[in-house]
Amino acid sequence: MIRIExxxxxxxxxxxxxxxxxxxxxxxxxxxxxxxxxxxxxxAYAEMARGVFGSLFAISxxxxxxxxxxxxxxxxxxxxxxxxxxxxxxxxxxxGAMAAVAVGAGAIDAPAIVLVPLIVLLGAxxxxxxxxxxxxxxxxxxxxEVVTTLLLNFIILIFVQMMLEGPLKDPMGLGWPQxxxxxxxxxxxxxxxxxxxxxxxxxxxxxxxxxxxxLARSVWGFRLRAVGENAAAARLAGIGVGRTMLxxxxxxxxxxxxxxxxxxxxxxxYLTADLSPGFGYTGIVVAMLAGLSPVGVVVSALFIASVxxxxxxxxxxxxxxxxxxxLVVSMSLLCVLIGGFFARFRLRLGRNTGPGGARHG
Amino acid sequence: xxxxxxxxxxxxxxAxxxxxxxxxxxxxxxxxLCEKSGVLNLGIEGIFVAGAMAGWMAAWxxxxxxGGVLVAAVAGALFGLIHAILTVPLGLSQHVSGLGVTLFAxxxxxxxxxxxxxxxxxxxxxxxxxxxxxxxxxDLPFLGPVLFQQTALTWLALAMVALVWYVLERTPLGVAIxxxxxxxxxxxxxxxxxxxxxxGAVVAGSALMALGGAFLTMSAxxxxxxxxxxxxxxICIALVIFASWRPGKALVGALLFxxxxxxxxxxxxxxxxxxxxxxFLMAPYVLSILALVIAARRAEYPxxxxxxxxxxxx
Numbered sequence: 057m058i059r060i061e062x063x064x065x066x067x068x069x070x071x072x073x074x075x076x077x078x079x080x081x082x083x084x085x086x087x088x089x090x091x092x093x094x095x096x097x098x099x100a101y102a103e104m105a106r107g108v109f110g111s112l113f114a115i116s117x118x119x120x121x122x123x124x125x126x127x128x129x130x131x132x133x134x135x136x137x138x139x140x141x142x143x144x145x146x147x148x149x150x151x152g153a154m155a156a157v158a159v160g161a162g163a164i165d166a167p168a169i170v171l172v173p174l175i176v177l178l179g180a181x182x183x184x185x186x187x188x189x190x191x192x193x194x195x196x197x198x199x200x201e202v203v204t205t206l207l208l209n210f211i212i213l214i215f216v217q218m219m220l221e222g223p224l225k226d227p228m229g230l231g232w233p234q235x236x237x238x239x240x241x242x243x244x245x246x247x248x249x250x251x252x253x254x255x256x257x258x259x260x261x262x263x264x265x266x267x268x269x270x271l272a273r274s275v276w277g278f279r280l281r282a283v284g285e286n287a288a289a290a291r292l293a294g295i296g297v298g299r300t301m302l303x304x305x306x307x308x309x310x311x312x313x314x315x316x317x318x319x320x321x322x323x324x325x326y327l328t329a330d331l332s333p334g335f336g337y338t339g340i341v342v343a344m345l346a347g348l349s350p351v352g353v354v355v356s357a358l359f360i361a362s363v364x365x366x367x368x369x370x371x372x373x374x375x376x377x378x379x380x381x382x383l384v385v386s387m388s389l390l391c392v393l394i395g396g397f398f399a400r401f402r403l404r405l406g407r408n409t410g411p412g413g414a415r416h417g
Numbered sequence: 418x419x420x421x422x423x424x425x426x427x428x429x430x431x432a433x434x435x436x437x438x439x440x441x442x443x444x445x446x447x448x449x450l451c452e453k454s455g456v457l458n459l460g461i462e463g464i465f466v467a468g469a470m471a472g473w474m475a476a477w478x479x480x481x482x483x484g485g486v487l488v489a490a491v492a493g494a495l496f497g498l499i500h501a502i503l504t505v506p507l508g509l510s511q512h513v514s515g516l517g518v519t520l521f522a523x524x525x526x527x528x529x530x531x532x533x534x535x536x537x538x539x540x541x542x543x544x545x546x547x548x549x550x551x552x553x554x555x556d557l558p559f560l561g562p563v564l565f566q567q568t569a570l571t572w573l574a575l576a577m578v579a580l581v582w583y584v585l586e587r588t589p590l591g592v593a594i595x596x597x598x599x600x601x602x603x604x605x606x607x608x609x610x611x612x613x614x615x616x617g618a619v620v621a622g623s624a625l626m627a628l629g630g631a632f633l634t635m636s637a638x639x640x641x642x643x644x645x646x647x648x649x650x651x652i653c654i655a656l657v658i659f660a661s662w663r664p665g666k667a668l669v670g671a672l673l674f675x676x677x678x679x680x681x682x683x684x685x686x687x688x689x690x691x692x693x694x695x696x697f698l699m700a701p702y703v704l705s706i707l708a709l710v711i712a713a714r715r716a717e718y719p720x721x722x723x724x725x726x727x728x729x730x731x
Binding site: 060089092093141142193197198199200202203204206207208209210211214215217218221222337340341344351375376377380381382383385386387389390393394396 | 499532648
């Protein structure tokens, strides 16, 4: 008979060790699909490492890839802390990107000092609106936000396609469904000459730091955690649960919107309907791997970005499908979930004698 | 208005509605079975993809259409088993585990597809299920074309509605599954295994979901395409709530949904010049959200849904 016992409060080593180990296990498990695809496994890993750390350009590519993942990872981490299931970061990202081109691609001609903040703020506001709506449907009507945010992703993407064939279509775009480019003075500054990494990364890092501080130290952070841990008790303690939820929703949506702003105003310059290869969904993995800690999100976004960039370059060199990266990312989510279980409980062989079994935390 | 009436009276419209509803019927039944036992299965979207891919691939490799259906069901059951192990004995977050299974099943399917067919621009086609042309019955006015020219998988879906209803409402097993989703302690007190029942329900439900995916590649179309599931799984999760967790209502909900979808396609061809086509493409998702908002107030979720259960702990 196997008995499940809760551990004493899991120590720091366990809390940090579990995600790192989970990520490594997922990376090691990639050997199975690699072998099934008939690739020499050792060389494939070497190619991946070279693709991420082999040159300054490779590192810049990895940081570029990590930038939207930090934003969407923060969006998921904050919402999940409050037990608000925002699975709609993908759609909110597109709302932010749409707002950025709507204002930045010639609608307003202003110097950079005005235009850049305007683009950033409007992008964040659009993303926020995209999460406030489903949260209101939840608090007003009890409509499950998991389903509504998931469905909104599809609605918003179709809406983007409609806009790109209508009001946001570039008249100079040779018929392609893409928006006109953002004005030069509306673009986020580059960080290195001739590299793609842009100042959206700095914004993401600063916001991660602020989120970490607010969550741990501020009254607002305390309310958020109280609502997440026990909404009924929080209500009894006089915390406005609905209002806290809406606040978290706005912040979470805004962060996802900023991911979209960074992609158009920091990287691509214009909007297309294939702007994001699923950054919103991957943000959930980033957040879980980080144990929902904002600073942790930065680290796990760097890891996930390395997996994507490394697998891409390995794929080009060896002809193995780059869906390997998605496979590793999804496996690291499952691994960190299982790892979290072993951090909280220990398995004992023997008869179930002691009082109480496991408690779900 | 007259045009809408004309559309609604055509047998081809109702035949299309039933065809569009078929994958949703499988999906809603599968999700319903999982949730009745107390487990939300957000793996559904990925399990659809896995069923679509595995069934089609098996048929293409020469296992035959029914061999493909079987392979799809087994693939769905295996991904369901992962979700079941994570959420039932380990008691982990059903939301996160389900999303993880969706990501895993989707990427595994895409990777397998690309590995088997590295360089093809368009996938090889299979000979899909043909409409079952039943002599005499097919010649009936209206009912003939609507009912008796569907493929075998549509008939299987309708049979599954009856089977799931029968099991849940008329057998001791069904009573136990429902009890384990409402009050697991009572089931444990009777000496039945709470975990065993839940794992069984999730695995069986996931196999059903995968059949919905298999219908897409083996009956509605004749090949596997990226993005072909396109949110159908999530729509099923909304429809379960709309159907109050009842198999009969699930059938009605899926049919209503199929009818709306068939109607929007026809209106699109009529009014395509006036309204952008995307407005019609959005309609199914908007409709699902509306259905959810309407149903949410009176929804009576299985009482132990999302709640893990451990022996000896009340």
